[in-house]
Structures are given as C-alpha cells and as structure tokens.
Amino acid sequence: MAAASHSAAPAPEQSAAFLSVEGLKKHFGGVRALDGVSFSLEKGEIHALVGENGAGKSTLIKILSGVFPFDAGRILLAGESYQPANPHEAKEIGVQVVHQEFNLLDHLSIAENISIEKMPRTRFGLLDKQEMNRRAREALDAIGLTDIDVKAPVSSLGIAHRQLVEISRALQFKSRILILDEPTATLTERETKRLFDIVASIKADGVTVVFVSHHLEEVFAICDRVTVFRNGKTIATDQIVDTTPEGVVQKMVGRDLAASSRNEEAPRSPGNIALRVESLCTAANPKDRGVSFDLRYGEIVGIAGLVGSGRTEILRGLFGVDPIRSGQIFQDTRDVRFSGPRDAIAAGIGFVTEDRKDEGLILDMPIAANISLANMQAISRSGLLQFSAENRRSRERGSKLKLKYGKLSDPVASLSGGNQQKVVLAKWLARNPKVLLLDEPTRGVDVGAKAEIYTILKELARQGVALLVVSSEMPELITLADRILVLAEHEIQGELQRPEFSEENILKLAYGQTAMAGEQNQ
Amino acid sequence: MKLFKIAAAAATGLAMLAGTAQADDKPVVGLIMKSLANEFFQNMLVGAQAHEEKRGDYELIAVGMQNETDFESQINAVENFITQGVDAIVVAPADSRAMVRPLKKAMEAGIVVVNFDVALDAEAKKQQKIELAFVGPDNRGGAKLAGDALGKKLGEGAKVVIIEGNPGADNANERRLGFEASVAEYKLDLLDSRTAHWETEEANTVFSNMLTAHPDIQGVMAANDSMAIGVVKALESAGRDDIVVVGFDNIPAVGPMIQDGRMHATVDQFGTDMAANSIDLALEVVGGADQLKGWVKTPIKLVTAN
Amino acid sequence: MTTQTMTEPVQKTSRFSVRSVLQNAGIGLALLALILFFSVFTEHFLTPNNITNILTQITINLVLAVGMTFVILIGGIDLSVGSVMAFAAVVAGKAITLPGFGPAEAIALAIVAATLTGVACGMFNGVVSAYWSLPSFIITLGMLNIARGAALHVSDAQTIYSFPYAFEEFGSAMVYGIPVVFLVALFLVFVAWFVLNFTVFGRLLYGIGNNEEAVRLAGHSVFWYKVAAFTICGLTAGIAAIVYMARLNISSPIAGIGFELNAIAAVIIGGTSLAGGRGSVIGTLLGAFIIGVLANGLILIGLSDFMRQMITGIVIIIAVVLDYYRAKYAAK
Structure with missing residues (x-):
C-alpha cells in the first residue's frame, strides 16, 4: 500500500490552496492517462511534479494549459472552477507553460519569437518593430541575457539559449502560475544555475511555479514541495524539508531501487x-x-x-x-x-544518438521494426521479411533489456522515454x-x-x-x-x-x- | 475563293519583283502562332517555313506558345517585334480581346498587321478605335458543314451529342455554335453537350459515360479530330457500329477511319496553307497594296469517304 | 496496487495497427456511399456495361497512382508522370510504327521502349533530387516540362497512329466483363502491396518517409532507396503509356496533361500522408475508384461540366477532411 501522506503543512505565506486539483481523470481510448490526480498549489511556492515518464505529468500539464479537456474531477483556481477551452484562454487567465519541446520559429528573429503571441502594432495597424525589439530586450534582460542581440535569428542560438528565450517569452506576460516542463533537460549545469536564480526571483514576485524534472537534486535544490506521480495517480505530496531523494524515488517506482552503486561491482579489466x-x-x-x-x-x-x-x-x-x-x-x-x-x-560499431526522436527511432513504426532496423539481413531472406524471425528476435532482445511494451506491433511512440531508449539500444545490440x-x-x-x-x-x-x-x-x-x-x-x-x-x-x-x-x- | 487565289498569285509576282530589286533588304515578317503542341499549328508552321523557302523574298521569324492559354507570351512577342522593327506581324491570337491593345501599338509603329485563324473581338477593336481585317476560316461555318452532313445522314429528330473543345476558347465556341446551328436546321434532338478539352483520352472517357446515360445516341459531333478518335474507340469498345461520328481538322490519323466508315466526315480548313496565305496578304500590303478590309475567308472543305 | 505498463497516448497511426484497417474501411465506406447514391439516382450506373466502363476509365490513373504511392510514401512528389507518360507513349509509338517488323516484334519493341523511357525519366528525377537533397516538387516540375517538350519534339507534335491490330485487341480485351488492362493495373496494385509490406525494401521506404536520418544512421543507403521509389514511379508512367496506346490506338504528345494531379488526388484520398511514412496502396486503389466513380456518375446524372468540376474538387476536400477526423477518432 502506498503511503498517501497528503501533508497539509503550512506554506510560506498563505495556507489557502491557490489551485486545487481533485480526482482528475483523463482517458485516451483504452489508456488511462490520468486515473485520479489530486494535489494543490499554494501561492508563491515552487512545487515539483515528479514521476517516471508516462506517469501522467505531461497529460496534467496539457490539461492545465488548455490543450486537452479532462473527463472527470475538478480544478479550482482561486476558488473558481478552472476549465480552459484552449491554450489561449489558459494564458489569458495567467497559466503559462514552458514546454519541453521547443516552440520557436527558427528563421524568425528572437524579438519576433518573443512577441509572436501578441505582435505590437502601430496606429496604422502595421508591425511596430521598435516596440517589439524593446519588449524583447526587456524580456531578455529580465533573465540576464543582456549580451544577446534581439534581432538575431533564433537559429543562430544554441540549444540552451533557445530554452532561455522560450522562458523569457513566457515570463513577459503576467503569469499567476508558471509551469516549467523539464526546463533543464538541455541546459548545462551553469545555465541551470542561472535558470534557478531566475525562478527564485519569479517566486519572490509571488508567482507560483510548477517544476517538472527528472533531476531530483534540482528538485531538492529549489522546490518547496513535491508531488509524486505513478501510473496516472498522485501518490503523495511532501514538504521538501521532510523528505529525502531516496524517499521520493521509492514512491516513484513503488519499490526499493536496487542501489545502483559504483562501488559494489568488480573492477573491469x-x-x-x-x-x-x-x-x-x-x-x-x-x-x-x-x-x-x-x-x-x-x-x-x-x-x-x-x-x-x-x-x-x-x-x-x-x-x-x-x-x-x-x-x-x-x-x-x-x-x-x-x-x-x-x-x-x-x-x-553502433551509435546511440543524442536525439532518439529525430535520429534514433522511427516513432510511427512498430517496436519490432525499429529493433531490426540496423540488422535487416538477420530477419529477411533474399529481400523478403521473415516476420516470425523478426518477432522472435525482438521478443528475445526485449526481455533481455526488460523492455515494457504491449505488443511488438505497437508503434514505438506508444512507449515511455526509458523504454524508447531501450529500443534504440536493442537495435544496436541486435548486431552484437x-x-x-x-x-x-x-x-x-x-x-x-x-x-x-x-x-x-x-x-x-x-x-x-x-x-x-x-x-x-x-x-x-x-x-x-x-x-x-x-x-x-x-x-x-x-x-x-x-x-x-x-x-x-x-x-x-x-x-x-x-x-x-x-x-x-x- | 478564286479571287483570293488570283490576288495571292499576283501578290507573289509583285513581291518577287520587289525581292530582286532589294535583295539585301528583304522585308521581315513576324509570325505569332498559338500552341505548337497542337499539331494543327505545328503543320501551319511547317507550311509557313516551306513558303518562306519557296518565295525566298522575305525573312520569317516565327514564335509559338507553351500552351493554349499562354497569351502573355503572345503579347511579349508583339512587343519584341515592335522593338525589332519588323515590317509585318501575322498573328493567330490566343485571346480575342487581350491581343487588341498590343496590336494597336504595332499598327501605330507602322507595322502591317494581319490577323488570322481566330478573329479579334469586334467590340474590343471598336473600343481601341482600330480597323483590322481578319483572314481565316469560318469555324462556325465549317462546323455547320460537318453538322449538316450528320443531319443529312440521320434525318430529322435524330438523337445527337456534341463533344466540345476547351470552354472559353473562341474556336471551340464557334464550332459549338456551328454544330448547334445544324441541330436547329435539321431539327435534331441534342441529348448532351460536354467538353473533353480537345483531348483523345478524355473524349473517350466522357463519351463512354454519355453513351451509358443515353444508349440511344445516333450521332456525335466532335469539335476536333483528336476527340473524334476517342469517340470512335469508345464505340469500338462498346461494340456499336450504328452511331455516326463527325469531326473537324482532318488530321492524318482520321484518314483511315473516314475511309473505312468509322467516321462519317471531317472538315479541312487547310491549316497548312493558312499562315502562308496570310503572309502573302501581309507582304502585298507592305509592297504598297491597299489595307485589307473585313473578313477574308480562307477555304474550308468537307471531307468524306468519297 | 497493480503495476501495469503505462503507455502515453498516441495520436499517430501505423499501417500495422487496427487503425489502418479502420482507415481503409473509412475510404471504402465513402466509396460505398457514392456507389449507393449513383445507383439510386441514375438508371444505368449499376449495369455491367457501365461497370466495365468505370474499370477501363480508372485504369490509367490507377497505374500512375500506384507509382505515385511509392514516391509520396518517402515524402516526395512526382509532378512529371503525365508528361512522362506522353513521352513514353510517343517513343513507343515511333517504335511500334517502325517499318520492317512483324506485329509481335513491333509490340514487344513498343513495350520495351515505353518502360525504358519511363524508367529513365523516373531515375533522373530520383538521382537529381536525392543526390543534391533538392525538393522533388521542383525537380519533377522541371521534368514535367522536359518530358512534354521531348514528346512534342520526337513526334513533331503529330498524333502517331495505325498500330498493329493485336495491340488494339489487347486494349479492348475482356475477361468476364473485366477489361484486361484493368487486371494489369490490379496486378500492379498487388505487387506494390506485397513489396511495401513484405520486403526489406518496402519496410525501409516507410522508414525513410517517417525518419530519413534514423534509416541512414542504421546503415542503409537512403539515396538508392529514394532513386528506386522515383524509378518505380517512372516505370508506372511507362506502363500507363502502354495502356493509353492500347486503349486508344494512338500516341498523342499532348496526352496526360494534368494526370499527375489526378494520381496525387487518388493517393491522398486513399489516406496516404503527403508528409510521407503513412499510407497504403490499397487505399490508393480505393482513392482511384472514388475519383473514377465520381467522374462517371456525375455525367450519368446529367450534371454540367462546370458543376462536375466543382463537385469533384469539393469531394476531394471532403475526403481529406473526413480522413482527418477519422484518424483523430481512431486514435482515441
């Protein structure tokens, strides 16, 4: 039995829940993406959402930001029912999201990207470039990117700076809740630190920050509370000061993680x-x-x-x-x-690439087809596919790597990130x-x-x-x-x-x- | 027609005299054709080139188009000819209205303009205040020749269909009107009238479907021979030999069909000679003859098995 | 507490899933609805003769669309098929009317000439667009003009005619009321279906359409697979040329204008994604039927040419919009 320790510990300033989510459910066909999610946010706190991929965090964020409607349950924002019909409405109400995937237009300038949602206009209805550049400058300065030219195209930026531009875009509007979905995935440690400084100052302004991350050390460094997701449910919400990374991991996986220590193993020669x-x-x-x-x-x-x-x-x-x-x-x-x-x-030689979506996997194709992609000779005879051989080999590979899947014919996109990565590994291991x-x-x-x-x-x-x-x-x-x-x-x-x-x-x-x-x- | 031929011959003689007089300074004739992808105009161009070789007393610059509706390149060609300072422009307009204004410019530059094949729009000419004669066949009259042949063969009340050319094209319109005139005169029963865009395969498809809808069709009038071929093939596939087909243009491919009776008639408008004849007329005016007036009709002839 | 394997919701479809069956069924239902409509509202639609007509009339488009499916599956497009068909027909027409050959040799020569011409044009498209990674849209637009010009040049813009009688026989031959040329097209559909679903080559074409880089990094020569897809498309243009010649007994250099758009429409109506990677040749077969049935039925119903053109356009758009919703609901 999971420990449901919904702690109602007092928040820094106010104890009234600013946003409360109760019994939220969401189905996609037969898949239960959310199966009873309950938690609350308090004003001015930094609240972490953690859980394995596929645990329901992304679905929750999409519901909060108006991308999907929900099936059951309710959400209250400042005491009123909150049910945004689309992302635009969510933004109007003050819920901003910085997504995991970039939403920037490569060939437009940084300033244009920052103002894309609301382009400033002159009296004649033309684009007010001066105002646009001014706003962009302000937004970048606010997060300390004073050395970047707002007229430069986004394509001239590195991946980390793009993330920061994305954040500055979200920050230029007055937000009540700012959701950061894995903001540090592409950042180096130094840039991460800079981001944390920014988050801290946002918090000081009274904005509630939702922080989604796989990095527990980050969660423990900046968050006030943490809510753990597992299998579409919320398992527990804890004060950071009351818990430990090990405790959170245990709740995430629902079992004791075999301590993956480097000390126990025999030295390799x-x-x-x-x-x-x-x-x-x-x-x-x-x-x-x-x-x-x-x-x-x-x-x-x-x-x-x-x-x-x-x-x-x-x-x-x-x-x-x-x-x-x-x-x-x-x-x-x-x-x-x-x-x-x-x-x-x-x-x-095998090569597990950095970007499995763009270079490693064919997302819409079946798991088995992805596993055999680099090893077609083994599953074909004179150019004809041998489906039984392919399935047998894929099953063997899958069980060796503890791959979790429904059917081998399911598209790889249906798997969680970890399992997708295992498919990439299986593809190369198939060649020994x-x-x-x-x-x-x-x-x-x-x-x-x-x-x-x-x-x-x-x-x-x-x-x-x-x-x-x-x-x-x-x-x-x-x-x-x-x-x-x-x-x-x-x-x-x-x-x-x-x-x-x-x-x-x-x-x-x-x-x-x-x-x-x-x-x-x- | 005789008068026309005599006039042409006289002009030829005159021009030859002029030719010898100024061997180095031959008059230049700009010929503007429609789509050379159409074998009718292709043949006409070949005829004009042979004519240039035969006469030897003028220089021919010929320009064609990409496709039937590309009249912009015709306008450009007129402008280029004005810049080059040609003596005469002989033009088969792709659009009866769009070409009037550029041709007016050419006339103002002192160039002799002869309009053949398709007549420029009378209304547009009036607007631009120009007088310009038309040298060409009577598409409507030609179509009526073919339609009448069909009417005579089938008799009053016969059920017929028309396969039209490109909707909006002047010659397609004229031919349809000619066919419709025959329908009225012979009191035929017009069941359906559809375009197949001058094209064999489309005519084949369209006519097959018309035949399904109206199995009692007795006669078909196709606005060109390419489409008539498609109709004939559809009849063969359907195993029908009781339906009378007439076409227009007399292209070589229909020769055998006329001979063995699969097609009843087609119309020859002597396209090969049309450009050459117009050039003769233009050179005549260049040589000092009076401006042409009205409609100089070129010969048309009904072609049947006999 | 049960531990189940959680899967993220997926909105994309795969040709291996139940969804792909639904997808084809969706188009099949649309076709069925059209057939029902025309059967009720016209007298002659469901007669054996008219069915034979429809089969004959969709054959050329179906042959072209089968090749087009390969190109669209890898995320390309081939705008040149109509012109290449005309070029192949004219070259074959020249070959078949060469003096000094018996009918059998002349026909064999024509078939070889048409397929080789088509293959050469398709291979050119593939090599140029794949080698320099250029958009196939613009390369094949170039080929559209090259092939049309070549067709006019070779034929002097004249219609070529008087082919051997046996050739004509083949064009109008029937087996139980089914045109032999249609059976040829159906055989091509079967071969394409087999190749796309049961060979390494087909598997990798889908892969390239979805994620070219992943296929390349898995050690496959993306270049040659792309060339092959375009070459197949050229080959089908050559085969379509033979069908054209056999059916009409002429070779016209102005044949096939706009055929590429009909072929693309058949493929897209058939549920193949213009972005590549998703679709099936069975869908293409149904798409070609929808276009053919519509063209036939609207004439039988007596609609004017202009209305007919408008309705055809509207149906194409409706088919694609419906497909969008069907895919969306199938994903839920």
Whole structure:
C-alpha cells in the first residue's frame, strides 16, 4: 500500500490552496492517462511534479494549459472552477507553460519569437518593430541575457539559449502560475544555475511555479514541495524539508531501487585497444589540433564537456556521419576511414544518438521494426521479411533489456522515454557490436529505467564491448565510466581516472581557461 | 475563293519583283502562332517555313506558345517585334480581346498587321478605335458543314451529342455554335453537350459515360479530330457500329477511319496553307497594296469517304 | 496496487495497427456511399456495361497512382508522370510504327521502349533530387516540362497512329466483363502491396518517409532507396503509356496533361500522408475508384461540366477532411 501522506503543512505565506486539483481523470481510448490526480498549489511556492515518464505529468500539464479537456474531477483556481477551452484562454487567465519541446520559429528573429503571441502594432495597424525589439530586450534582460542581440535569428542560438528565450517569452506576460516542463533537460549545469536564480526571483514576485524534472537534486535544490506521480495517480505530496531523494524515488517506482552503486561491482579489466583516434578533426571542428585518445575493449570511456564543446561531433566523425577533415582512426590497429554509417556498422560499431526522436527511432513504426532496423539481413531472406524471425528476435532482445511494451506491433511512440531508449539500444545490440558509441544515453529517461540502462551498459563492458559515452550529466559519467575525457572548445582538456572522479574536477576542466569563450559560443 | 487565289498569285509576282530589286533588304515578317503542341499549328508552321523557302523574298521569324492559354507570351512577342522593327506581324491570337491593345501599338509603329485563324473581338477593336481585317476560316461555318452532313445522314429528330473543345476558347465556341446551328436546321434532338478539352483520352472517357446515360445516341459531333478518335474507340469498345461520328481538322490519323466508315466526315480548313496565305496578304500590303478590309475567308472543305 | 505498463497516448497511426484497417474501411465506406447514391439516382450506373466502363476509365490513373504511392510514401512528389507518360507513349509509338517488323516484334519493341523511357525519366528525377537533397516538387516540375517538350519534339507534335491490330485487341480485351488492362493495373496494385509490406525494401521506404536520418544512421543507403521509389514511379508512367496506346490506338504528345494531379488526388484520398511514412496502396486503389466513380456518375446524372468540376474538387476536400477526423477518432 502506498503511503498517501497528503501533508497539509503550512506554506510560506498563505495556507489557502491557490489551485486545487481533485480526482482528475483523463482517458485516451483504452489508456488511462490520468486515473485520479489530486494535489494543490499554494501561492508563491515552487512545487515539483515528479514521476517516471508516462506517469501522467505531461497529460496534467496539457490539461492545465488548455490543450486537452479532462473527463472527470475538478480544478479550482482561486476558488473558481478552472476549465480552459484552449491554450489561449489558459494564458489569458495567467497559466503559462514552458514546454519541453521547443516552440520557436527558427528563421524568425528572437524579438519576433518573443512577441509572436501578441505582435505590437502601430496606429496604422502595421508591425511596430521598435516596440517589439524593446519588449524583447526587456524580456531578455529580465533573465540576464543582456549580451544577446534581439534581432538575431533564433537559429543562430544554441540549444540552451533557445530554452532561455522560450522562458523569457513566457515570463513577459503576467503569469499567476508558471509551469516549467523539464526546463533543464538541455541546459548545462551553469545555465541551470542561472535558470534557478531566475525562478527564485519569479517566486519572490509571488508567482507560483510548477517544476517538472527528472533531476531530483534540482528538485531538492529549489522546490518547496513535491508531488509524486505513478501510473496516472498522485501518490503523495511532501514538504521538501521532510523528505529525502531516496524517499521520493521509492514512491516513484513503488519499490526499493536496487542501489545502483559504483562501488559494489568488480573492477573491469580492459583488453586490447579497439579504437585509436589520432588528431581527429571533423568538418565541424574549427581547430587544427584535433582530439586523440584510445578506447579499449571492455572499458567505458566517458566524454564530458559543455554543450557545444565538440562531444557529439567526435562520435559522428567516428561513425562516418560527418566528414573528417584530418586525423586518423585505427580500429584493431588497422587504419580505417568510414565513408558513411554503413561502413562503420559493417566494422562492428553502433551509435546511440543524442536525439532518439529525430535520429534514433522511427516513432510511427512498430517496436519490432525499429529493433531490426540496423540488422535487416538477420530477419529477411533474399529481400523478403521473415516476420516470425523478426518477432522472435525482438521478443528475445526485449526481455533481455526488460523492455515494457504491449505488443511488438505497437508503434514505438506508444512507449515511455526509458523504454524508447531501450529500443534504440536493442537495435544496436541486435548486431552484437564490438564498439558502441552513446550520446546522452539517458536523456529524458526516468530514474528506474536509467538504472536499468546503466546495468545493461556495464554488462556490455564486462562482455568485452568498448563503450564511448557522451553525457551532460556528471553523475552518470561518474557512475558508468572507467575514465573520463573532458572536452572544451573541440580539444581534450584532460583525462580523469576513477579515483579523481568528481563533479568539481570535471567542471574545472570543462570551463578551464576558456570559460568565457565557451559560454559565448556554447 | 478564286479571287483570293488570283490576288495571292499576283501578290507573289509583285513581291518577287520587289525581292530582286532589294535583295539585301528583304522585308521581315513576324509570325505569332498559338500552341505548337497542337499539331494543327505545328503543320501551319511547317507550311509557313516551306513558303518562306519557296518565295525566298522575305525573312520569317516565327514564335509559338507553351500552351493554349499562354497569351502573355503572345503579347511579349508583339512587343519584341515592335522593338525589332519588323515590317509585318501575322498573328493567330490566343485571346480575342487581350491581343487588341498590343496590336494597336504595332499598327501605330507602322507595322502591317494581319490577323488570322481566330478573329479579334469586334467590340474590343471598336473600343481601341482600330480597323483590322481578319483572314481565316469560318469555324462556325465549317462546323455547320460537318453538322449538316450528320443531319443529312440521320434525318430529322435524330438523337445527337456534341463533344466540345476547351470552354472559353473562341474556336471551340464557334464550332459549338456551328454544330448547334445544324441541330436547329435539321431539327435534331441534342441529348448532351460536354467538353473533353480537345483531348483523345478524355473524349473517350466522357463519351463512354454519355453513351451509358443515353444508349440511344445516333450521332456525335466532335469539335476536333483528336476527340473524334476517342469517340470512335469508345464505340469500338462498346461494340456499336450504328452511331455516326463527325469531326473537324482532318488530321492524318482520321484518314483511315473516314475511309473505312468509322467516321462519317471531317472538315479541312487547310491549316497548312493558312499562315502562308496570310503572309502573302501581309507582304502585298507592305509592297504598297491597299489595307485589307473585313473578313477574308480562307477555304474550308468537307471531307468524306468519297 | 497493480503495476501495469503505462503507455502515453498516441495520436499517430501505423499501417500495422487496427487503425489502418479502420482507415481503409473509412475510404471504402465513402466509396460505398457514392456507389449507393449513383445507383439510386441514375438508371444505368449499376449495369455491367457501365461497370466495365468505370474499370477501363480508372485504369490509367490507377497505374500512375500506384507509382505515385511509392514516391509520396518517402515524402516526395512526382509532378512529371503525365508528361512522362506522353513521352513514353510517343517513343513507343515511333517504335511500334517502325517499318520492317512483324506485329509481335513491333509490340514487344513498343513495350520495351515505353518502360525504358519511363524508367529513365523516373531515375533522373530520383538521382537529381536525392543526390543534391533538392525538393522533388521542383525537380519533377522541371521534368514535367522536359518530358512534354521531348514528346512534342520526337513526334513533331503529330498524333502517331495505325498500330498493329493485336495491340488494339489487347486494349479492348475482356475477361468476364473485366477489361484486361484493368487486371494489369490490379496486378500492379498487388505487387506494390506485397513489396511495401513484405520486403526489406518496402519496410525501409516507410522508414525513410517517417525518419530519413534514423534509416541512414542504421546503415542503409537512403539515396538508392529514394532513386528506386522515383524509378518505380517512372516505370508506372511507362506502363500507363502502354495502356493509353492500347486503349486508344494512338500516341498523342499532348496526352496526360494534368494526370499527375489526378494520381496525387487518388493517393491522398486513399489516406496516404503527403508528409510521407503513412499510407497504403490499397487505399490508393480505393482513392482511384472514388475519383473514377465520381467522374462517371456525375455525367450519368446529367450534371454540367462546370458543376462536375466543382463537385469533384469539393469531394476531394471532403475526403481529406473526413480522413482527418477519422484518424483523430481512431486514435482515441
């Protein structure tokens, strides 16, 4: 029995619930997305919503922001029934959402994007550019982005700055409730810190902030209360000061998470060199020195660095996606040059990409089809698909990775983020790769699935696969890696061995002497 | 028609004299055609080029269009000819109204303009205050020839349908009016009248469906031979040999059909010669003859198996 | 407390799900409604002769639409099929009327000439648009003009005629009242259905339409798959040219103007997404039927040409709007 400790502890200033949600239900066909959600927000608090992907947080946010209607239950805002018919109405009432996916128009300027919902007009009904730029300037200054030109197109910004622009757009309107849906997913630690400062000042203005995140350390750093979701229900709401991250995780998964510690496992003993990279420069790398490192069989090497430091480019270069400008790659001491992913795959290399929606998965296609995508020979005979072989193999792969799914013929889009990522892994494991490149292997993955993925990756290393992992989450690298290479400005700033692992050491190298330049280009 | 031929021959003689007199300075004739994708105009162009070679006393610049409705390129062509300073423009207008104003400009620039194939709109000419003769066949009269042949063969009260050309095109309108005149004269029973956009496959489809709706059709008047071919194929598929078909244009492909009776008649308007004849008339005026007046009708002839 | 596997709601459809069945059923129902309507309100609609007519009349569009389905599934479009059909017909017409061949050889020559012409044009479209990653819309618009010009050039804008009698026989042959040319088209539908659903090639075409990058990163040569889709589209244009010639016994260089739009309409009405990745060739078959039945029925009912054109346009829009709602409700 889950502990339903609906604590009605007094909030900082007022105890009256500002927004209360009672017994909310929402069905999509036969799927119960929300199955009894109850919680309340108090004025001026920062309230975290946590839960595994698919637990119902996103659906709740979409209901609050007027995207979906709900089936049963009720919502009261300041004592009145709240049931927005569309997103516009929700905004009018003062409920703003910063979505997980970007809603910016790439080719328009930052100013245009910020004013897109309400373009200022001159007396003659024409676009008032001056006013538009002024508003944008104000909005950016408010969150400390004083160095950005509002006339520049959004496409000139990096992913982290786009997120900040998105936030500034939401903040320019007077909001009563600001919902941040995984705002830090694409931010580096430093940018996250800046965001938290902004959130704190918003809170000081009396705005209620709803904070959705997979990162419990963030939740514990800035939130006042936390509500845990599981299987479409709210399990508990707790004061942050009364609980611990471990306690929250337990409620999220409904069981004790096998402590995924790095200390218990037997040390791995790396074998021969699988890949040797010498002065590798991809086309995206403006510098000439390039990067050099070794990757051995049976070891996990982590690559850390800020967004834009050239981490992804190394993987793409190794896999033959991006052309290589200079430098050499040796595989098993042989000089190799891959003219495309096909060559790399034939040489036993797999690549779990950063963005599973754009590069890793075919969302509308069945789970089985995605698992066999890189291994079509195994499930076909002279060009004809062998469906029974495909299903058998997919089932085997799925059970090995503890994949949770309905039917193998369901589209991959029906899975939660963690299970989608497992499908990506299954796709590459189907080829029994010798070398596996992974870019942000647990982005947008919930805590439970994250631990399972770590177990899988470690097991692979034990079986002798060479793994190269790029990640923005330092705890992830610290958990997984045998060595960590820290990148900045397309160059390796240093290499850390296990005893030296700490977030501090990584950050020191990542920012290093080039901190300022790094921030500008991010 | 005789008068016309004599006049043409005389003009030819005169022009040849003029030709020898100023060998280096041949008159330049700009020929503006409609869509060369239409084999009727293609044949006309070939006729004009042969004519240039034969006469040898003038220089021909010919311009065609992309498709039937592309009259903008005709307007551009007129303007280019004015800039080039040609002596005469011989034009088959794609639109009977749109072409009047640019042609007026050409006349004001002292260029002899001859309008053939499709007559410019009388109302528009009056508005622009220009007098311009028309050299060409009587599409309505030609269609009536074909329609009358059908009427004679079938007799009063026979049930017929019309397959029209592009709605809005002048020659399509004229031919429809000609067919309708025959319908009135021979008291035929017009069951249906539809466009097949001059095209064989569409005529085949449209007529098949008309035949299903009206199995008692006795005669078909098609506004061109391409569509008549489609009708004939539809009749073959339906296994009907009791329905009389007439067409228009006398393209080579219908020759065998007329011979073996699958088609009753078509109309030849001697398209191959039409541009050449108009050029002769234009050169005559360039050489000093009087301006043309009214409607200079070119020959048309009913073609049947005999 | 039960632990169930939670799934996020999905609004997209997949060809493997129950939804795709619903999808085709939806179009099938629309077709059934049209057929019922015309059966009630016209005298001759449900007669054997008229059914034969409809089958003959949709054949060319169906053949073109089958090829178009491949191109649209990978997120492309081919505007050149009508012109390529005319070009192939003219080349084949030249071949079939070459002196010195018996009827059998002449027909074989024509078939080879038409398919090769179609394949060459389609391959050109595919290679150019895939190699430089250019929008196929504009490349095939170019090909539309190239092929039309070539058709006029090769034929001197003359209609080519007098083909061997056996060819004509084939064009009008029937099996139990079903035109043989339609059976050819139906066979193409079957082959396309098989290829799209049961081969690696078909699977990857759907994949490319959904997420080209994912397919490329999985080590597949996206370039050649795209070229193949366009080549298939060109091939069907060549086959349509043969059907045209056999049915009308002429080759006209101005044939097929606007046919590409009818073929695209059949594919889209059939539920294939213009964005690619979703759809089926069975839907295309039903889409071609809807267009053909409508064209036929509205003439039988005696509607004027202009009204007919308007209603055809309205029905296309209604079909697509209905499909939107059907997909939405099927997802719930």
